[in-house]
Amino acid sequence: MMATVGQQLTAPESGWKRIDDLDNNIVYSGTGWERWLDSGMYQGGAYRNTNANSKVDLVFNSTKIRIISAKNNDLSSNIEIKLDGVVVENINTVSSKILQCLVYEITGLEKKPHTLTMTNISGGFMYLDAIDIDDNGHLGYLNKFLILSNDKTYSIENAQVYKSIPILTSNTSSSPIVVSGSLNSGAVWQVFDGNKATKWQPSGSSYTTKGWIKVDFGAGNEKRIFKYSIYAERAGRQPSSWNLEASNTGEFLGEHVILDTRTGQNTNVETEYTFSNDNKFRYYRLNITSTGGGDTSTYLEVGELNFYDYTNPTLTVTDFSEQNFINHGIDKSTEIDLSAEMTNKIFIEQSSTTLGSGKVFKKVIDTTATPIKSVSIE
Numbered sequence: 146m147m148a149t150v151g152q153q154l155t156a157p158e159s160g161w162k163r164i165d166d167l168d169n170n171i172v173y174s175g176t177g178w179e180r181w182l183d184s185g186m187y188q189g190g191a192y193r194n195t196n197a198n199s200k201v202d203l204v205f206n207s208t209k210i211r212i213i214s215a216k217n218n219d220l221s222s223n224i225e226i227k228l229d230g231v232v233v234e235n236i237n238t239v240s241s242k243i244l245q246c247l248v249y250e251i252t253g254l255e256k257k258p259h260t261l262t263m264t265n266i267s268g269g270f271m272y273l274d275a276i277d278i279d280d281n282g283h284l285g286y287l288n289k290f291l292i293l294s295n296d297k298t299y300s301i302e303n304a305q306v307y308k309s310i311p312i313l314t315s316n317t318s319s320s321p322i323v324v325s326g327s328l329n330s331g332a333v334w335q336v337f338d339g340n341k342a343t344k345w346q347p348s349g350s351s352y353t354t355k356g357w358i359k360v361d362f363g364a365g366n367e368k369r370i371f372k373y374s375i376y377a378e379r380a381g382r383q384p385s386s387w388n389l390e391a392s393n394t395g396e397f398l399g400e401h402v403i404l405d406t407r408t409g410q411n412t413n414v415e416t417e418y419t420f421s422n423d424n425k426f427r428y429y430r431l432n433i434t435s436t437g438g439g440d441t442s443t444y445l446e447v448g449e450l451n452f453y454d455y456t457n458p459t460l461t462v463t464d465f466s467e468q469n470f471i472n473h474g475i476d477k478s479t480e481i482d483l484s485a486e487m488t489n490k491i492f493i494e495q496s497s498t499t500l501g502s503g504k505v506f507k508k509v510i511d512t513t514a515t516p517i518k519s520v521s522i523e
């Protein structure tokens with residue numbers, strides 16, 4: 146079933162992809178723009194402006210576009226939509242409340258860059274929550290480059306931050322990762338289950354305010370954790386002081402290092418902690434030494450715990466074609482970390498098509514001024 150204009154649409158339909166309002170290719174002009182946070186909005190927030198003549202401009206390369214906005218009683222009654230410089234519609238967003246509302250759609254356009262402008266004519270809040278376009282389209286003019294050598298192109302994707310532990314359904318459900326705890330170890334996975342309401346509470350013959358959660362990432366799966374987050378589950382039982390420790394043997398008998406120490410924290414609100422760590426370790430342990438107290442000071446509970454590390458940069462090798470340029474070109478502003486390990490390599494075979502309109506720039510890099518580390522291709 147295709148979505149229709151005026152409906153709520155909380156995810157892109159098949160053949161579409163969604164781009165959040167925070168995308169750098171979306172230009173907001175006029176005074177008074179603010180970011181409004183609401184969990185009912187796409188990615189939890191949207192830009193809005195109540196002033197008449199406030200504007201949103203974007204360029205999209207797609208055969209179709211949808212605007213995901215909002216409706217409510219105090220919103221703009223007249224948002225003018227211009228497509229390629231021509232007014233195509235005026236939208237009234239005054240209605241009972243609908244978040245992630247599909248307010249405008251056009252399909253059947255030529256596959257090329259088009260301009261879209263939203264102007265708040267009447268005043269009253271105009272929201273931009275997200276844009277849906279072709280699933281192989283993109284916002285902005287192409288501003289990319291590829292490294293070309295011997296009829297192959299090379300593209301480097303920088304390291305990405307990601308959660309080190311996927312959603313768990315038991316202490317061993319994501320091999321080779323094994324999680325354990327100082328007491329009540331059977332429930333430790335519930336701090337990695339993505340559900341804030343389910344918890345680990347160290348208790349044996351009696352309850353305690355101290356305890357540890359240990360993660361064994363497994364041999365060959367060592368991680369360089371640089372960030373973690375804690376959510377307590379219940380006020381008064383929250384971890385307030387702890388050490389984050391790391392080890393390569395898992396004993397934690399003095400061979401370990403302490404990567405991060407915190408005291409007096411309020412983890413009733415999910416809180417992220419970042420620290421510097423240059424090394425990979427197989428074992429990490431959150432060693433909690435006190436709680437916030439208040440709930441008779443005898444319990445400790447942890448609802449959610451997340452660890453974060455980086456992927457290594459990815460080197461993609463492709464044929465030289467327009468589609469590969471669009472899909473794999475490196476954004477012009479990308480800074481490539483040539484000191485990072487380049488362990489991920491992707492080879493993409495695709496029948497070659499002639500590069501269409503556009504220009505190919507060739508530039509000789511002066512390696513005496515810009516030392517380049519060698520990239521070896523296996």
Ligand SMILES: [Ca+2]
Binds near residue numbers: 339341449
């Ligand atoms: Ca949980």
